[in-house]
Amino acid sequence: MLIVRDKIDKWLCFHCPDGCGEIIKLPLNPRQRPRWGVSSDWLRRPTVNPSVRQTSGCKSHFWVRKGKIDWCGDSGNSA
Numbered sequence: 001m002l003i004v005r006d007k008i009d010k011w012l013c014f015h016c017p018d019g020c021g022e023i024i025k026l027p028l029n030p031r032q033r034p035r036w037g038v039s040s041d042w043l044r045r046p047t048v049n050p051s052v053r054q055t056s057g058c059k060s061h062f063w064v065r066k067g068k069i070d071w072c073g074d075s076g077n078s079a
């Protein structure tokens with residue numbers, strides 16, 4: 001389950017779901033590129049679009065859908 005820690009100043013911040021301890025910050029500002037869109041369902045479970053990729057560190061790559069993490073097959077690979 002994704003815990004959204006913070007939604008201040010159009011940044012979405014949460015812990016990397018693989019447990020590496022990294023804080024992932026996604027810009028939600030529409031003027032910024034890249035940007036991510038977040039929507040919540042009626043249970044306030046966030047869905048994030050597009051997928052989230054850590055370009056450094058653990059290289060995790062995943063989707064957030066309804067507060068759950070959907071890992072991509074290439075997660076953790078540097079290629």
Ligand SMILES: [Zn+2]
Nearest residue numbers: 016018020058
């Ligand atoms: Zn990680």
